[in-house]
Amino acid sequence: MTHALQVLGHEPVMLTQVVAGLCIKTDGTYLDGTFGRGGHARAVLARLGPQGRLLVMDRDPEAIASAQREFAGDARVAVRHGNFADMADWPSALAGLDGVMLDLGVSSPQLDDAGRGFSFQGDGPLDMRMDPTRGLSVAQWLAQAGEMEISDVLWRHGEERMSRRIAKAIVEQRRERPLVTTRELADLVIRAIGRREPHKHPATRTFQALRIHINDELGSLQAGLAAAARCLRPGGRLAVISFHSLEDRIVKNFIRGEVARAPRRGLPLPPVAPAPLLAVGHAIQADAAEVARNPRARSAVLRIACKRAEAA
Template structure:
Protein backbone atom coordinates (compact mmCIF):
# COMPACT_ATOMS: atom_id res chain seq x y z
CA UNK A 1 0.00 0.00 0.00
CA UNK A 2 1.32 3.42 -0.92
CA UNK A 3 2.15 5.57 2.06
CA UNK A 4 0.18 8.41 0.47
CA UNK A 5 -3.01 6.32 0.69
CA UNK A 6 -3.14 6.70 4.45
CA UNK A 7 -6.21 8.78 5.35
CA UNK A 8 -6.07 10.88 8.49
CA UNK A 9 -9.23 10.65 10.57
CA UNK A 10 -11.14 13.86 11.40
CA UNK A 11 -8.63 15.76 9.30
CA UNK A 12 -10.31 19.14 8.81
CA UNK A 13 -12.08 19.01 12.19
CA UNK A 14 -8.80 18.50 14.04
CA UNK A 15 -6.88 21.20 12.17
CA UNK A 16 -9.78 23.69 12.44
CA UNK A 17 -9.75 23.20 16.22
CA UNK A 18 -5.96 23.30 16.50
CA UNK A 19 -4.75 26.23 14.39
CA UNK A 20 -5.99 29.33 16.22
CA UNK A 21 -3.05 31.53 15.14
CA UNK A 22 -1.33 31.16 11.73
CA UNK A 23 1.84 32.70 13.22
CA UNK A 24 1.97 30.09 16.00
CA UNK A 25 4.20 27.17 16.92
CA UNK A 26 2.50 23.79 16.67
CA UNK A 27 3.36 20.21 17.59
CA UNK A 28 1.98 17.20 15.75
CA UNK A 29 2.90 14.48 18.23
CA UNK A 30 1.95 11.63 15.89
CA UNK A 31 3.09 12.43 12.34
CA UNK A 32 2.09 9.02 10.89
CA UNK A 33 2.05 9.76 7.17
CA UNK A 34 1.58 13.47 7.53
CA UNK A 35 -2.08 14.03 6.74
CA UNK A 36 -2.67 16.40 9.63
CA UNK A 37 0.79 17.95 9.27
CA UNK A 38 0.21 18.83 5.61
CA UNK A 39 -3.01 20.69 6.40
CA UNK A 40 -1.51 22.43 9.44
CA UNK A 41 1.37 23.76 7.33
CA UNK A 42 -1.11 25.02 4.73
CA UNK A 43 -2.77 27.10 7.46
CA UNK A 44 0.48 28.68 8.69
CA UNK A 45 1.91 32.04 7.72
CA UNK A 46 5.57 32.48 6.88
CA UNK A 47 6.18 33.06 10.60
CA UNK A 48 4.40 29.87 11.71
CA UNK A 49 6.21 26.64 12.58
CA UNK A 50 5.27 22.98 12.96
CA UNK A 51 7.39 20.30 14.58
CA UNK A 52 6.16 16.76 14.01
CA UNK A 53 7.15 13.78 16.15
CA UNK A 54 7.05 10.06 15.40
CA UNK A 55 8.58 6.84 16.73
CA UNK A 56 8.49 5.08 13.37
CA UNK A 57 11.72 5.32 11.29
CA UNK A 58 9.65 4.86 8.10
CA UNK A 59 7.51 7.86 9.06
CA UNK A 60 10.65 9.93 9.68
CA UNK A 61 12.07 9.04 6.26
CA UNK A 62 8.75 9.85 4.60
CA UNK A 63 8.53 13.23 6.38
CA UNK A 64 12.05 14.22 5.37
CA UNK A 65 11.27 13.43 1.74
CA UNK A 66 7.76 14.91 1.67
CA UNK A 67 8.66 18.17 3.48
CA UNK A 68 12.24 18.51 2.22
CA UNK A 69 11.70 22.06 0.94
CA UNK A 70 9.33 23.27 3.68
CA UNK A 71 11.06 25.73 6.04
CA UNK A 72 8.03 25.90 8.35
CA UNK A 73 8.27 22.18 9.14
CA UNK A 74 10.66 20.05 11.20
CA UNK A 75 10.53 16.33 12.02
CA UNK A 76 11.83 14.77 15.25
CA UNK A 77 12.39 11.04 15.83
CA UNK A 78 11.06 9.89 19.18
CA UNK A 79 7.96 9.47 21.31
CA UNK A 80 5.42 12.23 21.87
CA UNK A 81 6.12 11.61 25.55
CA UNK A 82 9.38 13.49 24.83
CA UNK A 83 7.87 16.29 22.74
CA UNK A 84 9.27 18.82 25.21
CA UNK A 85 12.73 17.79 23.96
CA UNK A 86 11.55 18.21 20.38
CA UNK A 87 10.27 21.71 21.17
CA UNK A 88 13.54 22.64 22.86
CA UNK A 89 15.63 21.45 19.92
CA UNK A 90 13.44 23.18 17.33
CA UNK A 91 12.20 26.28 19.18
CA UNK A 92 14.91 26.66 21.79
CA UNK A 93 12.53 26.27 24.73
CA UNK A 94 10.31 23.56 26.20
CA UNK A 95 7.80 25.58 28.25
CA UNK A 96 4.91 27.84 27.21
CA UNK A 97 5.98 27.68 23.56
CA UNK A 98 3.17 25.81 21.77
CA UNK A 99 0.08 27.42 20.28
CA UNK A 100 -1.37 23.96 19.71
CA UNK A 101 -0.59 20.28 20.25
CA UNK A 102 -2.22 17.49 18.24
CA UNK A 103 -2.15 13.81 19.21
CA UNK A 104 -3.77 11.34 16.79
CA UNK A 105 -3.49 8.11 18.73
CA UNK A 106 -4.40 5.73 15.90
CA UNK A 107 -1.97 3.31 14.29
CA UNK A 108 -1.20 4.48 10.75
CA UNK A 109 -2.44 2.48 7.77
CA UNK A 110 1.08 1.58 6.52
CA UNK A 111 1.86 0.06 9.92
CA UNK A 112 -1.31 -2.02 9.87
CA UNK A 113 -1.21 -2.94 6.20
CA UNK A 114 2.46 -3.88 5.80
CA UNK A 115 2.66 -7.51 6.87
CA UNK A 116 6.37 -7.18 7.68
CA UNK A 117 5.59 -4.74 10.51
CA UNK A 118 3.88 -7.54 12.44
CA UNK A 119 0.73 -5.67 13.53
CA UNK A 120 -1.75 -7.69 11.48
CA UNK A 121 -3.58 -10.84 12.54
CA UNK A 122 -4.88 -11.22 8.96
CA UNK A 123 -1.56 -11.19 7.07
CA UNK A 124 1.44 -13.34 7.87
CA UNK A 125 4.59 -11.52 8.91
CA UNK A 126 7.28 -11.45 11.59
CA UNK A 127 5.77 -10.98 15.04
CA UNK A 128 7.22 -7.55 15.78
CA UNK A 129 4.61 -4.79 16.46
CA UNK A 130 7.19 -2.18 17.47
CA UNK A 131 6.43 1.30 16.15
CA UNK A 132 10.11 2.12 16.60
CA UNK A 133 11.89 -0.85 15.07
CA UNK A 134 15.27 0.50 16.18
CA UNK A 135 14.73 -0.22 19.87
CA UNK A 136 12.68 -2.12 22.44
CA UNK A 137 11.39 -5.67 22.78
CA UNK A 138 9.43 -7.23 19.93
CA UNK A 139 6.06 -8.91 20.35
CA UNK A 140 7.71 -12.28 19.65
CA UNK A 141 10.30 -11.74 22.38
CA UNK A 142 7.54 -10.77 24.79
CA UNK A 143 5.10 -13.66 24.18
CA UNK A 144 7.97 -16.17 24.24
CA UNK A 145 9.39 -14.99 27.58
CA UNK A 146 6.66 -13.32 29.66
CA UNK A 147 4.93 -15.18 32.50
CA UNK A 148 1.47 -16.58 31.87
CA UNK A 149 0.02 -14.43 34.66
CA UNK A 150 1.50 -11.21 33.25
CA UNK A 151 0.28 -12.03 29.75
CA UNK A 152 -3.22 -12.54 31.15
CA UNK A 153 -3.03 -9.18 32.95
CA UNK A 154 -1.96 -7.37 29.79
CA UNK A 155 -4.68 -9.02 27.68
CA UNK A 156 -7.36 -8.12 30.22
CA UNK A 157 -6.14 -4.60 31.04
CA UNK A 158 -5.04 -3.38 27.61
CA UNK A 159 -7.26 -5.53 25.40
CA UNK A 160 -10.29 -5.74 27.70
CA UNK A 161 -10.31 -9.43 26.76
CA UNK A 162 -12.63 -11.47 28.96
CA UNK A 163 -10.90 -14.76 28.08
CA UNK A 164 -7.45 -13.37 28.91
CA UNK A 165 -6.35 -16.20 31.21
CA UNK A 166 -7.51 -18.86 28.78
CA UNK A 167 -5.60 -17.25 25.91
CA UNK A 168 -2.46 -16.67 27.98
CA UNK A 169 -2.53 -20.35 28.99
CA UNK A 170 -2.83 -21.47 25.37
CA UNK A 171 0.14 -19.30 24.36
CA UNK A 172 2.26 -20.52 27.30
CA UNK A 173 1.58 -24.18 26.47
CA UNK A 174 2.30 -23.84 22.76
CA UNK A 175 5.56 -21.92 23.16
CA UNK A 176 7.03 -24.83 25.13
CA UNK A 177 7.01 -26.88 21.92
CA UNK A 178 7.76 -24.11 19.44
CA UNK A 179 8.42 -20.39 20.08
CA UNK A 180 6.24 -17.88 18.27
CA UNK A 181 7.79 -15.92 15.42
CA UNK A 182 4.93 -15.20 12.98
CA UNK A 183 1.71 -13.20 13.32
CA UNK A 184 -0.67 -15.77 11.84
CA UNK A 185 0.75 -18.51 14.06
CA UNK A 186 -0.09 -16.47 17.18
CA UNK A 187 -3.47 -15.44 15.75
CA UNK A 188 -4.43 -19.08 15.16
CA UNK A 189 -3.54 -20.11 18.73
CA UNK A 190 -5.54 -17.21 20.17
CA UNK A 191 -8.41 -17.90 17.78
CA UNK A 192 -8.60 -21.54 18.91
CA UNK A 193 -8.62 -20.44 22.56
CA UNK A 194 -11.48 -17.97 22.08
CA UNK A 195 -14.79 -19.74 22.87
CA UNK A 196 -17.09 -16.83 21.99
CA UNK A 197 -16.28 -14.84 18.86
CA UNK A 198 -17.66 -11.31 18.59
CA UNK A 199 -19.69 -10.71 15.44
CA UNK A 200 -17.68 -8.85 12.81
CA UNK A 201 -14.45 -8.97 14.84
CA UNK A 202 -11.49 -11.32 14.44
CA UNK A 203 -11.14 -13.43 17.62
CA UNK A 204 -7.50 -12.30 18.05
CA UNK A 205 -8.27 -8.56 17.78
CA UNK A 206 -8.16 -7.75 21.48
CA UNK A 207 -5.01 -9.77 22.21
CA UNK A 208 -3.12 -8.17 19.31
CA UNK A 209 -4.26 -4.72 20.49
CA UNK A 210 -3.08 -5.48 24.02
CA UNK A 211 0.35 -6.71 22.91
CA UNK A 212 0.83 -3.68 20.63
CA UNK A 213 -0.10 -1.25 23.41
CA UNK A 214 2.21 -3.01 25.86
CA UNK A 215 5.35 -3.40 23.73
CA UNK A 216 5.10 0.23 22.61
CA UNK A 217 4.27 1.65 26.05
CA UNK A 218 1.37 3.52 24.44
CA UNK A 219 -0.67 4.35 27.54
CA UNK A 220 2.35 5.32 29.61
CA UNK A 221 3.52 7.60 26.79
CA UNK A 222 0.06 9.16 26.56
CA UNK A 223 -0.07 9.93 30.28
CA UNK A 224 3.39 11.52 30.13
CA UNK A 225 2.50 13.55 27.04
CA UNK A 226 -0.67 14.89 28.65
CA UNK A 227 1.26 16.12 31.69
CA UNK A 228 3.93 17.73 29.53
CA UNK A 229 1.33 19.44 27.35
CA UNK A 230 0.37 21.67 30.29
CA UNK A 231 3.87 23.14 30.45
CA UNK A 232 4.29 23.29 26.67
CA UNK A 233 1.08 25.12 25.82
CA UNK A 234 0.79 28.88 25.90
CA UNK A 235 -2.31 30.40 27.52
CA UNK A 236 -5.04 30.12 24.92
CA UNK A 237 -3.22 27.25 23.19
CA UNK A 238 -5.19 24.21 22.10
CA UNK A 239 -4.77 20.52 22.94
CA UNK A 240 -6.51 18.29 20.37
CA UNK A 241 -6.54 14.52 20.90
CA UNK A 242 -8.08 11.82 18.72
CA UNK A 243 -8.54 8.46 20.49
CA UNK A 244 -9.52 5.15 18.92
CA UNK A 245 -10.38 2.93 21.86
CA UNK A 246 -11.92 3.31 25.28
CA UNK A 247 -8.67 2.93 27.24
CA UNK A 248 -7.11 5.97 25.56
CA UNK A 249 -10.27 8.05 25.62
CA UNK A 250 -10.81 7.32 29.31
CA UNK A 251 -7.31 8.62 30.13
CA UNK A 252 -7.82 11.76 28.01
CA UNK A 253 -11.31 12.47 29.38
CA UNK A 254 -10.16 12.05 32.99
CA UNK A 255 -7.10 14.27 32.45
CA UNK A 256 -9.10 17.13 30.93
CA UNK A 257 -11.76 16.87 33.63
CA UNK A 258 -9.13 16.98 36.42
CA UNK A 259 -7.45 20.04 34.90
CA UNK A 260 -10.80 21.78 34.49
CA UNK A 261 -11.69 21.06 38.11
CA UNK A 262 -8.34 22.06 39.59
CA UNK A 263 -6.70 20.56 42.70
CA UNK A 264 -9.10 18.91 45.13
CA UNK A 265 -8.91 20.85 48.38
CA UNK A 266 -10.12 19.61 51.78
CA UNK A 267 -13.82 20.22 52.34
CA UNK A 268 -14.56 23.35 54.34
CA UNK A 269 -11.36 25.17 53.33
CA UNK A 270 -12.16 28.89 52.97
CA UNK A 271 -11.20 29.16 49.28
CA UNK A 272 -13.31 30.88 46.64
CA UNK A 273 -13.98 29.18 43.31
CA UNK A 274 -12.06 31.93 41.52
CA UNK A 275 -8.96 31.14 43.60
CA UNK A 276 -8.73 27.50 42.51
CA UNK A 277 -5.93 26.99 40.00
CA UNK A 278 -7.54 25.50 36.88
CA UNK A 279 -5.36 24.82 33.87
CA UNK A 280 -7.66 23.70 31.03
CA UNK A 281 -11.18 24.19 29.76
CA UNK A 282 -13.03 21.87 27.39
CA UNK A 283 -13.91 23.30 23.99
CA UNK A 284 -17.21 21.97 22.67
CA UNK A 285 -18.40 18.39 22.88
CA UNK A 286 -16.45 15.28 21.84
CA UNK A 287 -16.34 15.04 18.04
CA UNK A 288 -16.96 11.85 16.07
CA UNK A 289 -16.55 11.11 12.36
CA UNK A 290 -19.51 11.88 10.13
CA UNK A 291 -21.31 8.93 8.49
CA UNK A 292 -19.76 9.84 5.14
CA UNK A 293 -16.23 9.56 6.58
CA UNK A 294 -17.03 6.24 8.26
CA UNK A 295 -18.36 4.91 4.94
CA UNK A 296 -15.15 6.03 3.23
CA UNK A 297 -12.78 4.92 5.99
CA UNK A 298 -14.07 2.29 8.43
CA UNK A 299 -11.12 2.94 10.79
CA UNK A 300 -12.73 6.27 11.68
CA UNK A 301 -15.76 4.58 13.24
CA UNK A 302 -14.30 4.40 16.75
CA UNK A 303 -12.54 7.80 16.69
CA UNK A 304 -13.34 10.36 19.40
CA UNK A 305 -11.76 13.82 19.33
CA UNK A 306 -11.54 15.96 22.47
CA UNK A 307 -10.41 19.60 22.49
CA UNK A 308 -9.13 21.61 25.44
CA UNK A 309 -7.70 25.12 25.79
CA UNK A 310 -4.96 26.25 28.17
CA UNK A 311 -6.13 28.78 30.72
CA UNK A 312 -4.11 31.70 32.05
CA UNK A 313 -3.19 35.19 31.01
Protein backbone atom coordinates in the same frame (compact mmCIF):
# COMPACT_ATOMS: atom_id res chain seq x y z
CA MET B 1 -10.18 16.63 0.01
CA THR B 2 -6.94 18.34 -1.03
CA HIS B 3 -4.93 17.22 -4.02
CA ALA B 4 -2.07 16.07 -1.78
CA LEU B 5 -4.35 13.78 0.17
CA GLN B 6 -5.86 12.36 -3.00
CA VAL B 7 -2.38 11.57 -4.33
CA LEU B 8 -1.55 9.67 -1.16
CA GLY B 9 -4.83 7.79 -1.26
CA HIS B 10 -5.34 8.52 2.42
CA GLU B 11 -7.87 10.62 4.27
CA PRO B 12 -6.87 11.76 7.78
CA VAL B 13 -9.53 11.10 10.40
CA MET B 14 -11.74 14.13 11.18
CA LEU B 15 -9.37 16.49 9.39
CA THR B 16 -11.85 19.38 9.18
CA GLN B 17 -12.75 19.10 12.86
CA VAL B 18 -9.11 18.96 13.94
CA VAL B 19 -8.14 22.03 11.91
CA ALA B 20 -11.15 23.96 13.24
CA GLY B 21 -10.41 22.89 16.81
CA LEU B 22 -6.79 24.04 16.66
CA CYS B 23 -7.80 27.59 15.64
CA ILE B 24 -4.62 27.88 13.61
CA LYS B 25 -2.81 31.23 13.61
CA THR B 26 -0.69 31.96 10.54
CA ASP B 27 2.33 32.88 12.69
CA GLY B 28 1.80 30.18 15.33
CA THR B 29 3.88 27.16 16.27
CA TYR B 30 2.23 23.75 16.08
CA LEU B 31 3.39 20.22 16.90
CA ASP B 32 2.13 17.03 15.29
CA GLY B 33 3.29 14.28 17.65
CA THR B 34 2.07 11.40 15.47
CA PHE B 35 3.06 12.24 11.90
CA GLY B 36 2.10 8.90 10.32
CA ARG B 37 1.29 9.70 6.70
CA GLY B 38 1.26 13.42 7.44
CA GLY B 39 -2.31 14.31 6.54
CA HIS B 40 -3.00 16.44 9.61
CA ALA B 41 0.47 18.01 9.46
CA ARG B 42 0.00 19.09 5.85
CA ALA B 43 -3.35 20.67 6.63
CA VAL B 44 -1.79 22.69 9.46
CA LEU B 45 1.18 23.72 7.33
CA ALA B 46 -1.11 24.88 4.52
CA ARG B 47 -2.59 27.45 6.92
CA LEU B 48 0.72 28.80 8.21
CA GLY B 49 2.40 31.92 6.86
CA PRO B 50 6.13 32.57 6.47
CA GLN B 51 6.53 33.13 10.24
CA GLY B 52 4.61 30.01 11.27
CA ARG B 53 6.33 26.81 12.40
CA LEU B 54 5.42 23.15 12.28
CA LEU B 55 7.20 20.66 14.53
CA VAL B 56 6.86 17.00 13.55
CA MET B 57 7.47 13.97 15.78
CA ASP B 58 6.93 10.23 15.38
CA ARG B 59 8.30 7.09 17.02
CA ASP B 60 8.45 5.30 13.68
CA PRO B 61 11.73 5.83 11.78
CA GLU B 62 9.92 5.25 8.47
CA ALA B 63 7.43 8.05 9.19
CA ILE B 64 10.28 10.38 10.13
CA ALA B 65 12.22 9.54 6.97
CA SER B 66 9.10 10.35 4.95
CA ALA B 67 8.66 13.69 6.74
CA GLN B 68 12.30 14.61 6.21
CA ARG B 69 12.04 13.90 2.49
CA GLU B 70 8.80 15.82 2.06
CA PHE B 71 9.67 18.93 4.06
CA ALA B 72 13.42 19.16 3.36
CA GLY B 73 12.97 22.43 1.49
CA ASP B 74 10.59 24.13 3.94
CA ALA B 75 12.34 26.23 6.59
CA ARG B 76 9.10 26.39 8.62
CA VAL B 77 9.24 22.65 9.40
CA ALA B 78 11.43 20.85 11.94
CA VAL B 79 11.42 17.04 12.24
CA ARG B 80 12.41 14.93 15.25
CA HIS B 81 12.44 11.16 15.73
CA GLY B 82 10.96 10.37 19.13
CA ASN B 83 7.99 9.67 21.35
CA PHE B 84 5.56 12.57 21.78
CA ALA B 85 5.78 11.83 25.51
CA ASP B 86 9.20 13.52 25.33
CA MET B 87 8.12 16.66 23.47
CA ALA B 88 9.12 18.86 26.40
CA ASP B 89 12.73 17.69 25.88
CA TRP B 90 12.69 19.41 22.47
CA PRO B 91 13.75 23.05 23.01
CA SER B 92 11.67 24.19 20.04
CA ALA B 93 8.53 22.76 21.68
CA LEU B 94 9.35 23.88 25.19
CA ALA B 95 9.76 27.45 23.88
CA GLY B 96 5.98 27.53 23.44
CA LEU B 97 3.34 25.93 21.25
CA ASP B 98 0.05 27.28 19.97
CA GLY B 99 -1.29 23.83 19.24
CA VAL B 100 -0.58 20.11 19.67
CA MET B 101 -2.13 17.35 17.58
CA LEU B 102 -2.09 13.64 18.57
CA ASP B 103 -3.64 10.90 16.42
CA LEU B 104 -3.25 7.89 18.70
CA GLY B 105 -2.79 4.21 18.02
CA VAL B 106 -1.32 2.40 15.05
CA SER B 107 -1.09 4.23 11.72
CA SER B 108 -2.37 3.01 8.37
CA PRO B 109 1.16 2.43 6.94
CA GLN B 110 2.02 0.29 9.96
CA LEU B 111 -1.15 -1.77 9.58
CA ASP B 112 -0.67 -2.14 5.83
CA ASP B 113 2.89 -3.47 6.15
CA ALA B 114 2.74 -7.15 7.16
CA GLY B 115 6.42 -6.97 8.00
CA ARG B 116 5.65 -4.74 11.00
CA GLY B 117 3.48 -7.43 12.62
CA PHE B 118 0.60 -5.18 13.71
CA SER B 119 -2.18 -7.01 11.91
CA PHE B 120 -3.48 -10.57 11.69
CA GLN B 121 -4.82 -9.88 8.18
CA GLY B 122 -1.48 -10.94 6.69
CA ASP B 123 1.37 -13.10 7.92
CA GLY B 124 4.51 -11.44 9.19
CA PRO B 125 6.97 -11.34 12.08
CA LEU B 126 5.32 -10.91 15.47
CA ASP B 127 6.85 -7.52 16.21
CA MET B 128 4.38 -4.61 16.72
CA ARG B 129 7.01 -2.10 17.88
CA MET B 130 6.26 1.43 16.70
CA ASP B 131 10.00 2.04 16.88
CA PRO B 132 11.64 -1.19 15.68
CA THR B 133 15.05 0.08 16.84
CA ARG B 134 14.11 -0.09 20.54
CA GLY B 135 12.80 -2.58 23.07
CA LEU B 136 11.46 -6.12 22.80
CA SER B 137 9.22 -7.34 20.02
CA VAL B 138 5.95 -9.05 20.96
CA ALA B 139 7.51 -12.41 20.03
CA GLN B 140 10.44 -11.79 22.37
CA TRP B 141 8.18 -10.68 25.21
CA LEU B 142 5.81 -13.63 24.84
CA ALA B 143 8.78 -16.01 24.90
CA GLN B 144 9.77 -14.90 28.39
CA ALA B 145 6.70 -13.44 30.16
CA GLY B 146 4.91 -15.44 32.84
CA GLU B 147 1.43 -16.83 32.26
CA MET B 148 -0.21 -14.51 34.79
CA GLU B 149 1.64 -11.51 33.36
CA ILE B 150 0.40 -12.30 29.85
CA SER B 151 -3.14 -12.81 31.13
CA ASP B 152 -3.05 -9.50 33.00
CA VAL B 153 -1.90 -7.60 29.89
CA LEU B 154 -4.65 -9.13 27.75
CA TRP B 155 -7.27 -8.24 30.36
CA ARG B 156 -6.10 -4.70 31.18
CA HIS B 157 -5.19 -3.51 27.69
CA GLY B 158 -7.56 -5.57 25.58
CA GLU B 159 -10.46 -6.15 27.98
CA GLU B 160 -10.24 -9.77 26.83
CA ARG B 161 -12.55 -11.94 28.96
CA MET B 162 -10.76 -15.11 27.89
CA SER B 163 -7.33 -13.75 28.81
CA ARG B 164 -6.39 -16.64 31.08
CA ARG B 165 -7.26 -19.26 28.50
CA ILE B 166 -5.23 -17.46 25.82
CA ALA B 167 -2.25 -16.96 28.15
CA LYS B 168 -2.26 -20.64 29.09
CA ALA B 169 -2.33 -21.62 25.42
CA ILE B 170 0.62 -19.31 24.66
CA VAL B 171 2.73 -20.80 27.46
CA GLU B 172 1.86 -24.36 26.44
CA GLN B 173 2.71 -23.59 22.81
CA ARG B 174 6.11 -22.11 23.59
CA ARG B 175 7.19 -25.28 25.38
CA GLU B 176 7.26 -26.86 21.94
CA ARG B 177 8.08 -23.82 19.82
CA PRO B 178 7.79 -20.08 20.53
CA LEU B 179 5.34 -17.99 18.54
CA VAL B 180 7.17 -15.96 15.90
CA THR B 181 4.54 -14.86 13.34
CA THR B 182 1.24 -13.01 13.43
CA ARG B 183 -0.60 -15.91 11.82
CA GLU B 184 0.66 -18.32 14.47
CA LEU B 185 -0.67 -16.08 17.23
CA ALA B 186 -4.00 -15.46 15.49
CA ASP B 187 -4.52 -19.18 14.88
CA LEU B 188 -3.64 -19.98 18.49
CA VAL B 189 -6.26 -17.52 19.75
CA ILE B 190 -8.90 -19.06 17.49
CA ARG B 191 -8.07 -22.54 18.80
CA ALA B 192 -8.11 -21.32 22.40
CA ILE B 193 -11.40 -19.39 22.44
CA GLY B 194 -13.19 -20.08 19.16
CA ARG B 195 -15.14 -17.56 17.14
CA ARG B 196 -17.43 -15.82 19.62
CA GLU B 197 -18.44 -12.54 17.97
CA PRO B 198 -19.85 -12.14 14.45
CA HIS B 199 -17.86 -9.79 12.21
CA LYS B 200 -14.96 -9.60 14.72
CA HIS B 201 -11.80 -11.67 14.57
CA PRO B 202 -11.18 -13.54 17.86
CA ALA B 203 -7.62 -12.18 18.05
CA THR B 204 -8.60 -8.50 17.80
CA ARG B 205 -8.39 -7.80 21.53
CA THR B 206 -5.23 -9.87 21.95
CA PHE B 207 -3.39 -7.98 19.22
CA GLN B 208 -4.58 -4.64 20.62
CA ALA B 209 -3.47 -5.51 24.13
CA LEU B 210 -0.02 -6.74 23.12
CA ARG B 211 0.58 -3.70 20.90
CA ILE B 212 -0.42 -1.30 23.66
CA HIS B 213 1.79 -3.11 26.16
CA ILE B 214 4.90 -3.50 24.04
CA ASN B 215 4.83 0.22 23.11
CA ASP B 216 3.70 1.43 26.56
CA GLU B 217 1.04 3.42 24.73
CA LEU B 218 -1.04 4.37 27.76
CA GLY B 219 2.00 5.45 29.76
CA SER B 220 3.23 7.47 26.79
CA LEU B 221 -0.19 9.08 26.46
CA GLN B 222 -0.27 10.16 30.10
CA ALA B 223 3.25 11.57 29.85
CA GLY B 224 2.50 13.20 26.50
CA LEU B 225 -0.61 14.97 27.76
CA ALA B 226 1.36 16.39 30.68
CA ALA B 227 4.15 17.47 28.33
CA ALA B 228 1.66 19.10 25.96
CA ALA B 229 0.07 21.05 28.80
CA ARG B 230 3.53 22.22 29.82
CA CYS B 231 4.56 23.30 26.31
CA LEU B 232 1.33 25.00 25.26
CA ARG B 233 1.10 28.75 25.54
CA PRO B 234 -1.94 30.23 27.31
CA GLY B 235 -4.84 29.86 24.88
CA GLY B 236 -3.02 27.13 22.96
CA ARG B 237 -5.12 24.20 21.74
CA LEU B 238 -4.75 20.44 22.19
CA ALA B 239 -6.48 18.05 19.75
CA VAL B 240 -6.40 14.30 20.49
CA ILE B 241 -7.98 11.52 18.44
CA SER B 242 -8.47 8.24 20.34
CA PHE B 243 -9.59 4.91 18.93
CA HIS B 244 -10.64 2.94 22.00
CA SER B 245 -12.07 3.61 25.44
CA LEU B 246 -8.81 3.09 27.34
CA GLU B 247 -7.17 5.98 25.50
CA ASP B 248 -10.22 8.23 25.50
CA ARG B 249 -10.74 7.78 29.24
CA ILE B 250 -7.18 8.96 29.92
CA VAL B 251 -7.63 12.01 27.66
CA LYS B 252 -11.02 12.91 29.12
CA ASN B 253 -9.81 12.58 32.71
CA PHE B 254 -6.65 14.59 32.05
CA ILE B 255 -8.61 17.46 30.54
CA ARG B 256 -10.93 17.37 33.53
CA GLY B 257 -7.94 17.44 35.87
CA GLU B 258 -8.82 14.05 37.36
CA VAL B 259 -5.30 12.83 38.07
CA ALA B 260 -5.01 9.87 40.42
CA ARG B 261 -3.51 10.80 43.80
CA ALA B 262 -2.24 8.05 46.07
CA PRO B 263 -3.46 8.42 49.69
CA ARG B 264 -0.80 8.78 52.36
CA ARG B 265 -1.37 6.94 55.63
CA GLY B 266 -2.38 9.34 58.40
CA LEU B 267 -2.09 12.40 56.19
CA PRO B 268 -4.72 14.35 54.25
CA LEU B 269 -4.64 14.29 50.49
CA PRO B 270 -2.58 17.13 49.01
CA PRO B 271 -4.55 20.04 47.56
CA VAL B 272 -5.71 19.70 43.98
CA ALA B 273 -4.16 22.19 41.55
CA PRO B 274 -6.50 23.71 38.97
CA ALA B 275 -6.56 21.70 35.75
CA PRO B 276 -4.23 23.34 33.21
CA LEU B 277 -6.64 22.67 30.35
CA LEU B 278 -10.26 23.54 29.65
CA ALA B 279 -12.41 21.33 27.45
CA VAL B 280 -13.63 22.98 24.26
CA GLY B 281 -17.06 21.56 23.47
CA HIS B 282 -17.90 17.89 23.78
CA ALA B 283 -16.31 14.76 22.35
CA ILE B 284 -16.58 14.67 18.55
CA GLN B 285 -17.15 11.61 16.38
CA ALA B 286 -16.97 11.24 12.62
CA ASP B 287 -20.24 11.56 10.74
CA ALA B 288 -21.77 8.76 8.68
CA ALA B 289 -20.39 10.12 5.41
CA GLU B 290 -16.80 10.06 6.67
CA VAL B 291 -17.18 6.59 8.15
CA ALA B 292 -18.47 5.37 4.79
CA ARG B 293 -15.40 6.83 3.06
CA ASN B 294 -12.93 5.88 5.78
CA PRO B 295 -13.91 2.92 8.02
CA ARG B 296 -10.98 3.69 10.36
CA ALA B 297 -12.95 6.72 11.57
CA ARG B 298 -15.77 4.55 12.96
CA SER B 299 -14.30 4.24 16.46
CA ALA B 300 -12.50 7.60 16.55
CA VAL B 301 -13.21 10.17 19.27
CA LEU B 302 -11.77 13.68 19.04
CA ARG B 303 -11.37 15.88 22.10
CA ILE B 304 -10.26 19.52 21.99
CA ALA B 305 -8.90 21.46 24.96
CA CYS B 306 -7.47 24.93 25.53
CA LYS B 307 -4.73 25.90 27.99
CA ARG B 308 -6.02 28.21 30.69
CA ALA B 309 -4.40 31.62 31.04
CA GLU B 310 -3.87 31.07 34.78
CA ALA B 311 -2.00 27.81 34.05
CA ALA B 312 0.86 29.64 32.35
